[in-house]
Amino acid sequence: MKQAVHFGAGNIGRGFIGELLVRSGYEVAFVDVNKELVDLINERRGYDIEIVGDEPQKIHVEHVRAINSAENPEELMQAIEQADIITTAIGPNILKFIAPNLAKGLARRLKRTQAPLNIIACENMVGGSSLLKSYVYEHLTPEERAMCDAWIGFPDAAVDRIVPLQKNEDPLLVKVEPYAEWDADVTQAKGEPPAIEGLTWVENLEAYIERKLFTVNTGHASIAYLAYRKGIKDIYTAMQDKSIVDMARQVWAETGSLLIKKFGFNPETHKQYIETTERRFRNPHLSDEVTRVARGPKRKLGAKDRLVSPASQLLAQGQKPSALATVIGAAFHFDYEGDKEAQEVQQGIQREGLHRAIHNYTEIPENSELFRMVENKTAGF
Structure with missing residues (x-):
């Protein structure tokens, strides 16, 4: 069998990427430092996935093993040497x-060997593989970097599947939604791009990354920050609140307008994509905690992330991102004590004032119309 090394034996690794690799004829070596998880995978050599929704389904995954990178570094080295593909979800x-x-x-x-190898970081971020490449290159000599440039690809990817926080009686069981999307940049691949069921190789990855980021991630975050302000605990309950859903739809109308104009997506096709996203958030089997979806506001408020980036781009197109500005304002009120970044943002507001904090965390120019919109919305909550 072909050999895959996947960093991260957690729910996303097992319930999404690992399952697609096995389905495509790979034996998957999961790499993790969780001894209990690693030992259990090696004992069973398999695990179950439950697809939850209107048409529930159970899938049994075999041809898997696990490596404890802390205890068995040599085994990991050998796996990397023999790998046909390497992926991450950590x-x-x-x-x-x-x-x-x-x-x-x-x-x-x-x-x-000089056999080509592709390393794909399947992370919820833009440019994950490129970031991983920069970290890897810090530990290589100039000669090794040159060889990697020739034979090792780091194709960036966009991934999308809701795998909620869960605690199951079987530690290896993973519950996931039916929907799954995995796109990777074919222009960054080395050799023949591996054929993996569920993975689509595309030439314009930016379009797919921003479509997912500005629809799924922006929508999810918007619902979470608005729900937190109302004291709602989970996403499913939030989706029963008409005012929250109405605002989410306004956000999707804004980001949809941006995406259609920027990338030429078919308006009707994109409308269906938005409707599918909304249905996914309404799945009662996948309801996630609001505080988990909203966590990390410092990153989510970043200039290139899911809220500020589409708002800035819309303004550059001559449109007013009123709904996005409202959500950004709500995000500045996310003060959950269990989230380190949330506390950091709140301390920044207390220390330097709201005006300065907005500029520091969003990098929106203080003299811009978007800054005034966000400041007004934030102060209005």
Whole structure:
């Protein structure tokens, strides 16, 4: 069988990327530091996935093993040397921590073979593979970097599947929604792009990244921040609140207008994409905690992220992003004590005042119309 190395044996790794790789003829070696999880995967050599929704389904996944990278670094090196593809689903903030081992394994691999290899970071961010590449290259010599440039691809990707926070009696069971999308940049691939069921290789990845980011992520965050202000605990309950849904639809109308004009998406097709996204959020089996969806407001308020970026681009097109400005204002009121970033933002507001905090976290120019809109909306909550 073809060999895949996947960093991250968590729910997304098992319930999304790992399952597609196995379905496509790969044996998957999950890499993780969770000893209990690693040992259980190695004991069973398989796990179950439950597709939850209107048409429930159970899938049994086999041809898997796991490597504890903390306890068995040599096993990891050998797996990297022999891999036909490497993927990750560990969270953007963890990419830098796997880079040293990945760099060491690639250096060993390149001494043994020049077979092309693609490494795809399947993270909820823009440019995840490129970021991982920059971390890996910090641990390589100039000669090794040159060889990686020739034989190792880091195709950026857009991934989309809701895998909610869950606690199951079976630690390996994963519950996921029916919908799944995985797109990768074919122009960044090395050799023949691997054929993986569920993975679409595209030439204009930016369009697919922004479509997902500004529809699914923007919508999810908008609902969460508005729900938090009302004391609503979960997304499913929030989707029963007419005022929240109406505002989310206004946000989608704004981002949809941007995406259609910028990338030429068919308006009717994009309308269906929005409607599918709304249905996904209404799935009672996938309801997520509002505080989990809203977490990390410092990152979500960033200039290139899901709220400020579409608002800035809309203004540049001559449109007023009123709904987005409302959601950005709500995000500045997310003060959940269990979220480090939320507390950091609140401390910034207390320390420097709202005006300065908005500029610091969003990088919106203080003399711009968008800044005035956001400041007014924030103060109005």
